[in-house]
Amino acid sequence: MSAPRALVLRAAGTNCDGETARALELGGATAAVWHLERLVAEPDRLEQTEILVLAGGFSHGDDVGAGRVWGLDLRRRLQAELWAFVERGGLVLGICNGFQALLESGLFAPRGSAAAERDVALTANTSNHYECRWVSLESLDCVCPWIVAGERWPVPVAHAEGRFAVADGGVVERLRAAGQVALSYVAPGGGPAEYPANPNGSVADIAGICDASGRVLGLMPHPERNVSPWHHPRWTRMEAREEGEGLIFFRRMVAVAAGVSV
Template sequence: MTSQPTALVLRTAGTNCDRETVQALEMAGARTELLHLNALSAEPRRLAAAQILVIPGGFSYGDYVAAGRILGHELRHRLGEEIATFVEGGGFVLGICNGFQVLVELGLIEGPRAEPSQRRMALTANSSNRFESRWVHLRNERSACEWLERGTVWPVPVAHGEGRVALRSAGDLEALTDAGQVALRYVTADGGEAGYPDCPNGSAGQIAGLCDPSGRVLGLMPHPERNITPFHHPFWTRLPERDEGEGLALFRGLVSAAS
């Protein structure tokens, strides 16, 4: 690892949260480059030289077919081997909102070389059957993502129409929890069990974020990059004075772990 890790933020048609994500990573101390998918495909060695790959939010390719599916398949066919080697070599991958959907379609939550048939989860339409946009609360769970401070409850906005974690079988929730892959859950402001609207999409087990078994690949539906300054919170004038938004802690933890 290096004292100042390099982070690549991937963009393509429909990406719309890339610049906020770059800012969050730079505030957390990473050397950050915003890179188009075509540029990375032309020079995959740039991934090998980095320590962090981030797939930001948006509506890649208009979310046609299903959210994140086209980009997930494109990455599998254009950079699948390079991404698998990157993760196996100790690289970190973060997928935010549409980026989480891409990671699920790519199969990285199961493992760097997982086959599509091994997928136990999908991100599908919210239970409300509508786009959900509001502030919610997350709790960092006991998981393989040791760079997340366990037990912390923090506010963050969501904005998605297909964010519900659906699992293949009833036993998969327990298996993922036991394996330390449930990294983040929706909770109430005081850390209690969340129903709608605190859990905005009806996810199994109130799951907001999942990681791979190594803890180096993390996907989450909420947008931590939209809460990196105190002024991002809609009620910031009523809150105690603080130096940064709560979402920045996730990026600081990621950059520290990759250093």
């Protein structure tokens, strides 16, 4: 069986495309990095792609809101093609700025929905400044096929607008009931996270969500920055291991793209 084909999308100001492509390759995929403009010019490339990833960074300088320009560009110029990609089984991942852009693109909402994605937002951290630290992430029972519930792993965060906010309290319950809350911040010993374990003040400690199909996932932490053992700042004091904890995230995504259940 040939390796699943991944496309890492970048835009002006993104800066995590290289390490994201490497994480996908280590996970078993082939990966290419394309600028948004190239995909707009050649949208048929999505028909030869199983995995689409929006990399992290600071697209367009986050000048009018983190990921906003990039996301609106996707909505205006590629939304129909992206919906079709997901509907035929493609997997989409947005990491940090890529998650912010995915929310703006409308891809988390069903095709034709005008309002559902506006029930949630990624906004300024409650600390009112940029947060760059390692946190504990826990996987939850959700419809995303490459997330295995009940696991915890350390990952770094690096953002100023990562607080997951909702229009009202009912939104969180709706997302949970639909199996769309995929990842949460947890305290180092487990349980609800307070700052700095929850680095941005996200409601219900939510770190990542998926769409109703489970094939579109966004998260604020950076698993691609913990794929090698020495990525962790305390790696010399930890038990020897072959890889960073974040690599399993990509390996499972690639496996699902290849038709393997995890």
